[in-house]
Amino acid sequence: MTELWSWRIDRVRPVEVYPALAEALGRVVMPLAAADPSRLPAYAVICDVWQAPGEFATVVDCYGVPEGLGEHTSVAALARLLDRPCVLRDDTLDAGRHLLVTPDGTIRPVHFEVRETDDGEQLTDQRLCTLSHPGCRGWSQCHRSRWAPDSVVPALAAA
Template sequence: MTELWNWRIDGAAPVEVYPALAEALGRVVMPLAVADPARLPAYAVVCDVWEAPGAYGTVVDCYGVPERLPELPSIAALARLLDRNCLMRDDTLDAGRHLLVTPDGTIRPVHFDVVETDDGEVLSDQRLCTVADPRCRGWSQCHRSRWAPDSVAPALAAA
């Protein structure tokens, strides 16, 4: 079985992302635009990287990621290699809640305002997921997450 990963990066050019992805994943990374399914090596991961408007405007989709390849250490390695903050979706159904992965490998839940546009989701107004915020208290979706408000963890310990 394979997985789909969807990440966002704070200000990295797509041309920088592909080689960093290959190193972070320890795999050949094929850009979606040139990937020929009939000629893909078995160990390759197909990725699409593009620029979107708003915060964390570099979007990364990785297709066919082997199930045994762990996502948290992979995105932490990418953040470190690019020296950029990265985002991935968390385990709630809240479209504005993400996990922020910093270059030092720290993971913490954050919220954004999300607006759907013709160019995809636009993120703005980043804020920490914390019990100090009334929207994150009580019975919010934040408390149903593995990543409770105010949680901070290193990527390798969180995997």
């Protein structure tokens, strides 16, 4: 079984992502535009990296991720190698709720305002997912997540 991972990185050029991603995953990383499925090594990961508007504007999609690689530990390794925070979707159905992964490997839930644009999804107005915010209290979807409001978890514990 293979997976699709989709992450966003804060202020990094796409050209910097490929070598860091290869090191973080311990795999060959092939850009989607250059990938020939008939010539790919079995352990290769195909990635598409592009710029979107808003915060965390560098988007990384990894296709065909081999089993055995942990998404949270992999994105934490990428954040450390690039020295940039990353975000990925969490386990709720809330389109604005993400997990923030910092270069020190800490993972915590955050919220963004999400707007669709002609150039892709735009994230703005980042805020922590915390019980002090009315949108995260009570019956919010935040409480249905394994990432409770105000949680701070090391990436290795999240694997």
